Amino acid sequence: MDIFIPIGIGFALNIAVYIIVFFIVKNKRLARATPFISTFILILISFIIGRWIGMGLAVISLGMLVAAVVTLVASFFHGKEINNISKN
Template sequence: MDILLPIGFGIAVNLVVFLVSKSLRQKNERSLLICLIAFLVVLFVSIIIGSWVGMGIGVVSLGMLIFVILTGIIIALKSDREYQIIRRDN
């Protein structure tokens, strides 16, 4: 259970980053790219810090990566539906 808290914190942090970038009138893809860059920065900082503190920050970055992957899948599925030539509204 203890590992789920930092992962959830990472997801929440990246959600806030995504919402802030969307409030600045960014497209979904650009907001997702900003979240990916935030994940890479946090991962790099955790490697630089090292030790137990760096490991905890690395777990937070894992939650950020999970958010980026899930949001990317949702955006890809949503854009795939919007650009279908033949719609089936049955």
């Protein structure tokens, strides 16, 4: 069960990155791309560092990847709702 702590940290960190970028830039496309970019940067850093610390960073990046997919799916369905409301 201890594996869920770093995954939760990564999830919360990437949601925070998404919210900060969305409110600063006001661009949905950039806000959706930023969590994926930060995830892949952390994965690269974890491979460069290696050892146990790198493995811990890789687990955190797994949580970040989950958060990036969740934000992508949520923004996709949110866009569908807006399109359906505007058509009626």
